[in-house]
Amino acid sequence: MFYILYNRFIKPNLKGNDGKIIQNNGYLLIDTTHTIISKATNLTLTTVGIGFILLIIVLVLAIKIKILLFLLPISFYLIGQLFLLSNHVKTTKKQQIWFNPQNSAVFIEQIDAENINFNLLNDVRRVREVKSVQNTRGLFFGYYELILSHDTIQIPYLVAENPQNKLFLETLHANFKIAVESKLFPII
Template identity: 45%
Template sequence: MRLLIVGLILLVAYLMIRKKFKFSESSDTNSKNLKSGFQLIEAPAALIQSTLKKTISNTLMGVVLILITVLLVVKIKLVLFLLPIAFFLVGYLFLFNNHFSKIKRQQIWFNAKTNEVFVEQLKADNYAFNIFRDIQGVQRIESVQTTRGLLYGYYRIKLKDRILEIPYLVAENKPANNLFFDTITQNFKIDIQKRIFPII
């Protein structure tokens, strides 16, 4: 009976998560790819959904480990070592939410001919910059390891008066976004930092 209740809770949680992160493609393809010569640097819905599935899989494994630990800890104290691993896996869901929210809050437009970048933001002022004139430094902040095919991270681009942060989800949209990220990685020294949870 307990397993049935747990199963129902997990199913409801899964459905709620899928609904929360529902992401639909825009029907206006031309406006995405062409805006006065600018290309939209984005993470497509298919890539986001694929990453969400992997994240939920890791999260469910973490929940199962927590349940196993709770059920067996009275008899076998050694299972306590599973808790840090379990909480680490569950943390991926919060990390996905953090990066997904960042993607939803900003749109990045890139003009390959002029190397101009225009950033539209939902909750802040829009701004523009030139890759070669205005970038002062580039960092890559990423997870300490890849877990079951998942590597979370983001680019942190330091400009003269602000910071632009771009989740790996956007960079993984290949080959569509290759030119933008190749321009950055080939012309700037990238400072790589490792974190347990690369929260933006």
Template identity: 45%
Template sequence: MKLLIVGLILLAAYLLIRKKFNFSGSEDINSKNLKSGFQLIEAPAALIQSTLKKTISNVIMGVILILITILLFVKIKIVLFLLPIAFFLIGYLFLFNNHFRKIKSQQIWFNAKTNEVFVEQLRADNYTFNIFRDIQGVQQVESIQTTRGLLYGYYRIKLKDHILEIPYLLSENKPANNLFFDTISQNFKIDIQKRIFPII
């Protein structure tokens, strides 16, 4: 009976999470009429949904570990070591939400011929830059490890007056976005940093 209740709670939580995230493109950003040759660097709904499913799978595993810890703690104190792992897995949901919000709040347009990039932002001014003239440094901030097929991270591109942060989700849209990310990775020395939770 207890397992049935837990199962129903997890199912309800899953449905609420799916409802929370809207996978359609952001309607709040007024797209500029760009000249031909610009490509939108985006993550399709299918890719985001796939990442969300993997994230929820990790979260469910974390919840199961917490339940195991609670049930066995009285008899086996050593199971407490499972708690940090459980909270780490559950933290992926907050990480997904953080990166998803970033994707929804900005649109990145790339012109492969001119290497110009136009960034539309929901809560700040739009701006443009040239990959070869304006980039001052590139960092990759990512999770300390890949967990059950998930590696969260983001690119942090330093410009003179702006910092552009791009979630890994966009780079995983292959081959559509390959040219943009290959242009950056092949022409700049990238400083890789590891964090437990690479929050943007």
């Protein structure tokens, strides 16, 4: 299991953007770094490991002490963090967001859909922030959802955690009243 996770999350990102600001014709790449994904993967694997250990302890001890069965949902929640990480990393990898700070133009290249081009200040109708109910071991999952007239864009916190994307997020927070919603599993 760890081999599959390593090959899926860590190994492909070794060539990723790590600390370099990538520009193309005035557009800044709004992306995450290998360090952020690696840190999130390590924290999630630790959480999932704790969930599996708790599950085994509950199953073994629940034979004698039935009250321990209340820990079963907690262990499933901790194990579910792996699926949440997979969802957010997949969303991060399947889109590249380019932002032009001069005119607030945004261009999104998507692997499995058509590319999207819009102006952040004029075309966005509203912004939602969907975040996890709790911070698990220093890892906080969530995403921003930009609602356009013709489409919806999700930007995971994995992208938002990159300090190089500060200008994009400041523009977002300065120009929109962001509605915050909490979910147990903020799946994109």
